[in-house]
Amino acid sequence: MTKHIEVEPEVEFEDEFVTGLKKVFEEMIVFNQVLGLKITSLKSTQVRGRIDMKRDLIGHFSFNRLHGGVISAGLDAMGGLAVMAAIGARHMDETPMQRLHRFAKLGTIDLRVDYLRPGIGEYFELRAEVMRLGSRVASTRMEFLGADGKLLSTGSGAYIVS
Amino acid sequence: MTKHIEVEPEVEFEDEFVTGLKKVFEEMIVFNQVLGLKITSLKSTQVRGRIDMKRDLIGHFSFNRLHGGVISAGLDAMGGLAVMAAIGARHMDETPMQRLHRFAKLGTIDLRVDYLRPGIGEYFELRAEVMRLGSRVASTRMEFLGADGKLLSTGSGAYIVS
Amino acid sequence: MTKHIEVEPEVEFEDEFVTGLKKVFEEMIVFNQVLGLKITSLKSTQVRGRIDMKRDLIGHFSFNRLHGGVISAGLDAMGGLAVMAAIGARHMDETPMQRLHRFAKLGTIDLRVDYLRPGIGEYFELRAEVMRLGSRVASTRMEFLGADGKLLSTGSGAYIVS
Amino acid sequence: MTKHIEVEPEVEFEDEFVTGLKKVFEEMIVFNQVLGLKITSLKSTQVRGRIDMKRDLIGHFSFNRLHGGVISAGLDAMGGLAVMAAIGARHMDETPMQRLHRFAKLGTIDLRVDYLRPGIGEYFELRAEVMRLGSRVASTRMEFLGADGKLLSTGSGAYIVS
Numbered sequence: 145m146t147k148h149i150e151v152e153p154e155v156e157f158e159d160e161f162v163t164g165l166k167k168v169f170e171e172m173i174v175f176n177q178v179l180g181l182k183i184t185s186l187k188s189t190q191v192r193g194r195i196d197m198k199r200d201l202i203g204h205f206s207f208n209r210l211h212g213g214v215i216s217a218g219l220d221a222m223g224g225l226a227v228m229a230a231i232g233a234r235h236m237d238e239t240p241m242q243r244l245h246r247f248a249k250l251g252t253i254d255l256r257v258d259y260l261r262p263g264i265g266e267y268f269e270l271r272a273e274v275m276r277l278g279s280r281v282a283s284t285r286m287e288f289l290g291a292d293g294k295l296l297s298t299g300s301g302a303y304i305v306s
Numbered sequence: 307m308t309k310h311i312e313v314e315p316e317v318e319f320e321d322e323f324v325t326g327l328k329k330v331f332e333e334m335i336v337f338n339q340v341l342g343l344k345i346t347s348l349k350s351t352q353v354r355g356r357i358d359m360k361r362d363l364i365g366h367f368s369f370n371r372l373h374g375g376v377i378s379a380g381l382d383a384m385g386g387l388a389v390m391a392a393i394g395a396r397h398m399d400e401t402p403m404q405r406l407h408r409f410a411k412l413g414t415i416d417l418r419v420d421y422l423r424p425g426i427g428e429y430f431e432l433r434a435e436v437m438r439l440g441s442r443v444a445s446t447r448m449e450f451l452g453a454d455g456k457l458l459s460t461g462s463g464a465y466i467v468s
Numbered sequence: 469m470t471k472h473i474e475v476e477p478e479v480e481f482e483d484e485f486v487t488g489l490k491k492v493f494e495e496m497i498v499f500n501q502v503l504g505l506k507i508t509s510l511k512s513t514q515v516r517g518r519i520d521m522k523r524d525l526i527g528h529f530s531f532n533r534l535h536g537g538v539i540s541a542g543l544d545a546m547g548g549l550a551v552m553a554a555i556g557a558r559h560m561d562e563t564p565m566q567r568l569h570r571f572a573k574l575g576t577i578d579l580r581v582d583y584l585r586p587g588i589g590e591y592f593e594l595r596a597e598v599m600r601l602g603s604r605v606a607s608t609r610m611e612f613l614g615a616d617g618k619l620l621s622t623g624s625g626a627y628i629v630s
Numbered sequence: 631m632t633k634h635i636e637v638e639p640e641v642e643f644e645d646e647f648v649t650g651l652k653k654v655f656e657e658m659i660v661f662n663q664v665l666g667l668k669i670t671s672l673k674s675t676q677v678r679g680r681i682d683m684k685r686d687l688i689g690h691f692s693f694n695r696l697h698g699g700v701i702s703a704g705l706d707a708m709g710g711l712a713v714m715a716a717i718g719a720r721h722m723d724e725t726p727m728q729r730l731h732r733f734a735k736l737g738t739i740d741l742r743v744d745y746l747r748p749g750i751g752e753y754f755e756l757r758a759e760v761m762r763l764g765s766r767v768a769s770t771r772m773e774f775l776g777a778d779g780k781l782l783s784t785g786s787g788a789y790i791v792s
Contacts, residue, residue, distance in 0.1 A: 168367075173367065174361060174362055174363070175362065175363055175365050175373035175376060200336055200340050201336070201340075202335070202336040204335070204410070205330075211335065211336075211338070211379065211383075212414045213337055213378060216375060216378035216379060216417060216419070217375020221374075248366070248368060251421065253420070253767055253769075254788050255374070255378060255417075255421075256417065257378070257417045258415070258624055258626065259414050260600040260607055261600065275582070275619065276584040276585065281739055281766075281767065283739070283740070295599065298599060298609065298624065300582055300624065302582065302740050302788055304766065304767060415607070415626050416607070416624075416626055418580065418786065420761070420769050438746040438747065443577055443605065443628060445578070460771065460786065462578075462784065464577050466605060468604075492691075496691040498687070499686065499688060499697035500697070502664060502686050502687075503699070523660060524661065524664050526659070527659055528659070528734070529654075529659065535659065535660075535661035535707075536703070536741070537699065537702060537703020540741060541698070541702060541703050544699050544702060572690070572692060575748075577744070578743060579698070579741075579745075580742045581741045582740045583737065583738050583739060
């Protein structure tokens with residue numbers, strides 16, 4: 145492991161950056177749209193999102209249960225978003241557009257998901273934060289919660305950032 | 307770790323079991339239908355599937371690249387299918403319908419995916435096999451390949467089986 | 469995934485159980501002794517341990533850095549200890565000795581470790597807690613910290629409990 | 631994910647490189663010495679090693695069973711060795727000493743281990759190969775086998791290479 149760069153302190157993003165990132169994440173990444181994954185909070189130190197239950201996302205016919213793949217896909221996407229927010233905070237000297245272009249260079253190296261409890265409910269909350277942002281690799285932790293706040297799944301991921 | 311039960315030798319499944327398993331996997335698990343995930347080979351020792359590229363599965367707008375979540379979701383589903391096939395082979399004394407009912411009891415404990423190369427191509431092949439089938443837990447290995455046979459991602463999973 | 473059983477509320481362990489568990493963990497599991505892994509806190513909801521730096525644990529000759537395997541071994545052991553504490557709390561109707569015997573049935577299914585920062589320091593703190601204790605499988609999260617409280621590594625594991 | 635560089639074809643290493651790498655791996659990485667981890671085969675496309683059972687490595691007093699941490703530590707070390715061999719093969723234009731210095735820059739990003747069967751036996755074989763060697767990140771797969779060739783554990787890891 146190499147010398148690390150600490151995650152920056154909390155910064156306030158401009159509306160242009162937030163709007164742009166939401167557009168990229170919720171619309172241009174088509175599969176996120178299939179999942180119905182929406183950003184609900186975008187801070188440089190933690191991001192949150194939401195998925196509403198719908199028929200398309202069912203993994204188990206008889207129990208109206210979320211497919212495990214919706215959880216892994218959602219957590220992977222949220223981990224990437226958390227990295228993007230942390231990178232955005234580190235490069236506040238760049239224009240919002242320049243920072244958004246950094247999203248194209250981001251890639252998941254690997255992902256682990258632990259399924260704790262069945263995904264049943266009307267909607268779900270997703271949370272992600274960056275544990276370490278290096279110059280080449282970022283590590284994240286993610287959580288998938290039920291509408292009642294109960295922890296349903298946890299995840300961790302590594303992302304290439306440059 | 308406890309005493310293990312070896313994976314059974316290759317058995318030939320009846321048409322009724324194969325047809326039933328395909329129906330459950332490709333249709334009743336709705337999210338698999340969203341992924342377009344089809345079974346192409348169903349052996350007790352290895353299962354194979356296929357996903358055709360389509361707009362809904364895009365993860366990166368500018369490169370027409372598969373979303374990482376399609377890969378994790380597909381590998382999770384295929385790992386479960388491999389376990390189901392191995393369980394099916396162990397219970398050939400039961401009717402096909404009895405064996406199919408065992409699918410409802412299957413659950414993913416955890417999943418790891420390593421993303422090696424970008425998912426670009428007209429279609430993708432998925433493979434999964436059971437490394438160990440215990441009385442309570444099964445461990446699997448999965449692969450995600452491009453149309454040219456190149457390895458794009460690998461996965462491993464643990465499943466609860468009873 | 470199946471119906472889950474919640475982790476029990478905090479219980480106070482008897483001295484006999486604590487002493488017995490320390491003896492098993494720190495002495496009878498010989499490799500823990502090689503690591504120098506000691507229990508510093510044993511609660512039913514979280515366990516803590518400590519490893520003092522010593523020459524045997526070096527992974528990188530020129531930097532006096534901890535071997536990654538010390539971290540993975542320590543986190544695996546601590547995850548198992550957290551499960552043991554949670555199981556102990558669930559079976560307070562049994563004698564301490566009966567509960568200690570449950571340790572023999574515990575096994576790691578799988579483990580993930582994320583290495584965030586190099587393991588340099590005079591001693592290290594390890595923490596583990598159970599995210600879900602089922603009747604057959606338990607899931608845990610672990611942390612490996614430096615003497616200054618900085619997070620050096622994180623882990624998650626699945627354990628078979630019966 | 632970025633453009634990948636393929637793993638080089640098999641190359642024959644000079645004695646000086648092999649001897650140097652064995653010295654670093656088996657002696658200078660002190661904890662590998664504690665594990666008794668020896669290199670038995672060093673190819674640019676696959677590496678193999680061996681651990682002899684000894685009292686220090688016991689994880690379960692009553693069964694004379696290997697500690698899970700010996701397995702995770704050994705697999706982590708072997709994954710790193712496989713990356714080192716692949717890097718060595720890519721830089722055959724450098725002197726053996728220059729290539730050996732690259733070892734110092736190598737770091738584990740994350741590791742997953744699946745424990746399939748209990749580690750019982752007089753000795754164990756470890757195998758590792760690189761699935762993808764990028765300019766910044768390498769991904770590996772590892773196996774831990776019994777003296778009878780039975781697969782006891784599998785692993786996968788991501789390493790930073792520059």
